[in-house]
Amino acid sequence: MSASNFPGKWVSAINAAPTRAVFMFFDVLDELLCVSFRLLDECLEGKSNSCYCSKPVENKYEDPEFLSETLFRRRNFLRETNLLRFARKPELSKKMGLVRFLRKFLFPEKMKRRGSEPANRWSDCGCKNCVSWTKSDKLNVVVKQPSLQDFLMNNKPTENVILIHGFMGSSSFWTNTVLKNLSEHATSNYKFFAVDLLGFGDSPKPRNNLYTLKDHVEMIEKSVILPYGLNSFHVVAHSMGCIIGVALASKYSTIVKSVALVAPPYFANSEGEGASLGVLDVIAEKKLWPPPAFFTAVMSRYEHVGRCICFIICRHHRIWERIIKIITWKRSISPMIRDMTKHTHHSAWHSVHNVICGGAKFTDRNLGVLADSEVRIHVVQGDLDEVVPLDCIRNMKTKFPTVEVEIVAGTDHRTVITGRRKAFTAKLESLWDSIEKNQNGSLAQGNFITSS
Structure with a gap:
């Protein structure tokens, strides 16, 4: 690195540090929310909805060419290191009895999924106009x-x-x-x-x-x-x-x-x-x-x-x-x-x-x-x-x-x-x-x- 370029590169590195820190925080937050939403989906709808935190299953979709690779290949350092891989397993919360506890004591009976799948998810608005x-x-x-x-x-x-x-x-x-x-x-x-x-x-x-x-x-x-x-x-x-x-x-x-x-x-x-x-x-x-x-x-x-x-x-x-x-x-x-x-x-x-x-x-x-x-x-x-x-x-x-x-x-x-x-x-x-x-x-x- 030449002496003339050193100050500019150093300033750029300093400016980039807050950006890296903020988006690293979102990396962690997104993984924690992944686990939280899986648990809530199981409690409120009877099953956890799939997300794109893991690799796609082959031949799962009719037209894979129309699916963007950005769905699965967005970089996240926690996901790449599998630090929370154990927590994403849907069987874990069931074995720990969390789903059963939350259903029984925290959520009303009417919010449980019954019969056919509802038109909207629990986290979406269900007002008359929205459905x-x-x-x-x-x-x-x-x-x-x-x-x-x-x-x-x-x-x-x-x-x-x-x-x-x-x-x-x-x-x-x-x-x-x-x-x-x-x-x-x-x-x-x-x-x-x-x-x-x-x-x-x-x-x-x-x-x-x-x-x-x-x-x-x-x-x-x-x-x-x-x-x-x-x-x-x-x-x-x-x-x-x-x-x-x-x-x-x-x-x-x-x-x-x-x-x-x-x-x-x-x-x-x-x-x-x-x-x-x-x-x-x-x-x-x-x-x-x-x-x-x-x-x-x-x-x-x-x-x-x-x-x-x-x-x-x-x-x-x-x-x-x-x-x-x-x-x-x-x-x-x-x-x-x-x-x-x-x-x-x-x-x-x-x-x-x-x-x-x-x-x-x-x-x-x-x-x-x-x-x-x-x-x-x-x-x-x-x-x-x-x-x-x-x-x-x-x-x-x-x-x-x-x-x-x-x-x-x-x-x-x-x-x-x-x-x-x-x-x-x-x-x-x-x-x-x-x-x-x-x-x-x-x-x-x-x-x-x-x-x-």
């Missing part, structure tokens, strides 16, 4: 279509648009932005489908689902494309929804007309062994600052810590909503805040790993299918986005030159839409109309566009 999805096996879809008068006056078929929200969002993200700012022409000529993705919003949140990319695509197909008989459509997606939107469009590449992606998490070299772990290191880098990055790292890397936080926040969301109303002196709560609690830890955890991390390896293949089919792809990105860096978009543009890229100055991951709703909606309408007017035209070479 309303059990009445349907399809996604919740908000449909906005032309009036009967507009339908009779049009001389051409109505076009379709599928809108897909991002992580911890819902259809309200689109109903409060795009659908509220449509022009009269768009409301008369287009039919809009804003979906709540599987596990989010008012859509089903099954506890036996692994929320893979394939699961999300098939549920949109089952809830929108097939029942409404769509023979052509446009796709608009934000953040995590972009990975799902590209996969959906690729599957229907012969009838999809355009794909608009807002802040897509695109990662170069995301194929091959260990690639998903590389994606996790990008989206959930272990760092203490800024706070959103720290929270993302904790929730993405520590399964049981995440479940504990969801138990505190999501399961008791009605209490938090009342507190927020008192503090803000408002009768209603922002849809964005509501959306953050309308999921289970199971659905959020698996969507992060199996869609964002594991699904990333399919994005190049799916984009290639769309490029070969000459489907127009338009990407919008804020230049202040810290969730999806600009390098992601530049890498996509390098690999797929026909992709149109629009960089919006002064906006971040959400304000690229929420901070310019009318302009964003007008841009989408311009995209759709240009395709309708040039259906037989050739695919133009995409360019970088900078807007304010």
Whole structure:
């Protein structure tokens, strides 16, 4: 080490020490919570739910290629050294009589599992709104279509648009932005489908689902494309929804007309062994600052810590909503805040790993299918986005030159839409109309566009 580099490396080492200490604490906490949740699951549901603290069983899953390696290969020094391996054995608590004791003296009889498996886990909210999805096996879809008068006056078929929200969002993200700012022409000529993705919003949140990319695509197909008989459509997606939107469009590449992606998490070299772990290191880098990055790292890397936080926040969301109303002196709560609690830890955890991390390896293949089919792809990105860096978009543009890229100055991951709703909606309408007017035209070479 040269003398000139020594001070800088020493300072970096000092700054890294608190980060290592904090995340080592979470390593220990996650292992302790693993044992605690196993015990509580046995007491309250009659069995301990499986987790990802041990290696996967071979041939246990129907589609192992859609499972992310980040589920099992997240590093934890306690797990790697097997220091708490003995405590994870479900037979241990039974032999010690802990389950029998807790059932008899601490938990009410009504909380014991009886008959068929309940729809939600004991650590998830069981209020009327949160379990309303059990009445349907399809996604919740908000449909906005032309009036009967507009339908009779049009001389051409109505076009379709599928809108897909991002992580911890819902259809309200689109109903409060795009659908509220449509022009009269768009409301008369287009039919809009804003979906709540599987596990989010008012859509089903099954506890036996692994929320893979394939699961999300098939549920949109089952809830929108097939029942409404769509023979052509446009796709608009934000953040995590972009990975799902590209996969959906690729599957229907012969009838999809355009794909608009807002802040897509695109990662170069995301194929091959260990690639998903590389994606996790990008989206959930272990760092203490800024706070959103720290929270993302904790929730993405520590399964049981995440479940504990969801138990505190999501399961008791009605209490938090009342507190927020008192503090803000408002009768209603922002849809964005509501959306953050309308999921289970199971659905959020698996969507992060199996869609964002594991699904990333399919994005190049799916984009290639769309490029070969000459489907127009338009990407919008804020230049202040810290969730999806600009390098992601530049890498996509390098690999797929026909992709149109629009960089919006002064906006971040959400304000690229929420901070310019009318302009964003007008841009989408311009995209759709240009395709309708040039259906037989050739695919133009995409360019970088900078807007304010």
